[in-house]
Amino acid sequence: MAFDEELAGRIRSVLAGQVLAGTAGFTEKKMFGGLAFLIGGNMAVSASGQGGMLLRADPEASDELCSHPGVELAVMRGRPMDGWLRVSPEAVASDDDLRRWVQVGVEYASSLPPK
Template sequence: MAYDTELADRIRGVLIGTADFTEKKMFGGLAFLVGGNMAVSASGNGGMLLRADPAASDELCATPGVERAVMRGKAMDGWLRVADEVIDSEDGLRHWVRVGVAYAGSLPPK
């Protein structure tokens, strides 16, 4: 499945003005990086792939429609799948993009 180009455009719109943001095709989607670190991605599996503080995974996954991403058969702390219905509204999208940007921005630049 190809990533949702409309979602990618919406994410890009939220990120306009963010320092040191770039785009890169990865994980079957279009990833948005801050300082070379992935923040969010328009996922090829639908919805958004989000990078967040691993210690906050339980709290973030308490939101309906947000769950740990499964990679190579393992649920990963700090890598979350955000369902389309969670980010349908602009406020919802902005909130979750900010979560990813905050975490990516806290990491050393690559």
């Protein structure tokens, strides 16, 4: 499945509204079957090729974040991965919900050392 171009555009708009698009270190890159948005080389959020979003978050917050409807740990190579979340299309249907989830990814990626 190809990533959702409309969702990628919505994510890009949210990031532009947060003035990140004009800052050094903000990039887009096709990866994990989707279109990822990186800060300092660290993925913040991605329009996933599996639908919805793949999101980076503080691993310590994974359980709390997964308590929200439509959010679960991402499974990579058969292993659930703390700090990597799948957010369903329904969980980002509204602009407010999308902004909230993108902010989670932005805050975590911004906290990491640049690559």
